Amino acid sequence: MLKIKNLHVAIGEKEILKGLDLHIPNGKVHAVMGPNGSGKSTLSYVLAGKAGYNVTKGSVTLDGKDILSMSCNERALAGIFLAMQYPVEIPGVSNLTFLKTALNAVRSAKGLPELDAMQMLKLLKTKAKELGLSEEMLKRAVNSGFSGGEKKRNEILQMAVLEPSLCIMDEIDSGLDIDALKTVADGVNALRSENRSMLIITHYQRLLEYIRPDRIHVLNHGKIQRSGDASLALELEAEGYKLHA
Amino acid sequence: MRNAVKHILVSDSSYNLNISESGYTELLFSEGVPSDININVSITDGCRVHLLEKYDAECRVVFRYNIGKNARLVHGRLAAAHNNLVYDIFQDSDSSYDMYSLYKSSVHDTVNVHLSGEDSVCNLKSVAFLHDDSSVIAKHSVIHEAKDCTSSQYFKTVLDDNTRCDFRGNIIVQRDASGTDGKQLCKTLMLSDDAKMNAVPKLEIMNDNVKCSHGNTIGSLDENAVFYLCSRGLSAYEAKKLLIDGFVREIIDDIPDAEWKEHFNV
DSSP: OEEEEEEEEEETTEEEEEEEEEEEOTTOEEEEEOOTTSSHHHHHHHHHTOTTOEEEEEEEEETTEEOTTSOHHHHHHTTEEEEOSSOOOEEEEEHHHHHHHHHHHHHHHTTOOOOOHHHHHHHHHHHHHHTTOOHHHHHSEETTTOOHHHHHHHHHHHHHHHOOSEEEEESTTTTOOHHHHHHHHHHHHHTOOTTOEEEEEESOSHHHHHSOOSEEEEEETTEEEEEEOTHHHHHHHHHOSGGGO | OOSSEEEEEOOSSEEEEEEOSSEEEEEEEOTTOOSEEEEEEEEOTTOEEEEEEEEOSOEEEEEEEEEOTTOEEEEEEEEOSSEEEEEEEEEOTTOEEEEEEEEOSOEEEEEEEEEOSTTOEEEEEEEEEEOTTOEEEEEEEEEEOSTTOEEEEEEEEEEOTTOEEEEEEEEEEOTTOTTEEEEEEEEEEEOOTTOEEEEEEEEEEOOSSEEEEEEEEEEEOOHHHHHHHHTTTOOHHHHHHHHHHHHHHHHHTTOSOHHHHHHHOO
């Protein structure tokens, strides 16, 4: 259960989020839609703990734990995962080494034993295959030279492997063709579960045809302006965001 | 390559080594080593040799390597003590020479590779990991004396604390060396505001029919990459370690000897 109360966030002197409230119960998928510059990416970064975003007021808890006092990696270990709009390319670090290090960090935080190299490889191969990622891509450097679609699928692969309790997806549909969009959406849908909540950030209704949200929120001027069920997306698609400007 | 293994614990001030069969040689510079040493190494035509120099003690060594026709030398250097090293390396035609150097403490290193025979190839790859107040001066020159030779210099440095590194890379193409292909690249990762890097690339070209390039980058750790790794559960320390390892990985992966690779790991 994610609870955001009256969240105010500034970058430097500029206030971006101005009193945002959002509750996502376990097992639910919520979507946040909004025009460019409305604060969507700021919301995702501030939840993940990126430096440079100053929380000036408000609180955020995940399953009752205050996450704002945690460092970025403590939040990941507490179950927060952010699938990024622009996954970072890391030359020289193999996807395999990275996933192995991350999974063992998450497992030991959960009190689970670390996986050995063979168990890890087997798990990663299975998950990668489900997402249409080749074994060769596991050996390549993290996101280096990956196409837009491969980068997004690699994000979902990490999510599938790390099994977070809160999945935040920041415009995972950007730059995807129809087939890749379907693969990514299938990957996300496979992860829907009773004890996992999801926050999907997007501009477009199209993604939400593939991942049906339980609830949709319209973010503009740093606040949730309106909330509704899945049909709100269709209305926004037809009318645009001008009603919420 | 571990047939014909030879370990030499350097204890005299002068050596003449004639290597006339393919194999592996290790030169160890440990405690008790003379402070000034001269070593001549000759590799017979056609031999394939792996040679490792390992420094655990302070010393000054002047080397002369002769690499015969169609011979191949893979040369590892692990400098972890205060060393002053001077090399003149002569390559005969069709020879190939790969040097992998690791600097972990203050070293003054002068390397002159003479591509004296046609169609010879040399690749100098170096990694410097420096801490505290270590300082490295590396003057690497490749002198193209004959036609159709290929050379590359790749120098990667990770500087922390109060360290300092000077890299003077030089490609000299002499008048008769047409068909030369020479490359030089220096990349530096700065982990501290107090560290200093001085990279001076130099090309002296006296022939028109050549292909030469040089490049140089100096930067710090990519904060977005650190955030990306931390957001997957890695501590800031683990994330930085992985990124530093990634920075030098392309050189380490290229090392043909598995045991040498271990020494180069972060």
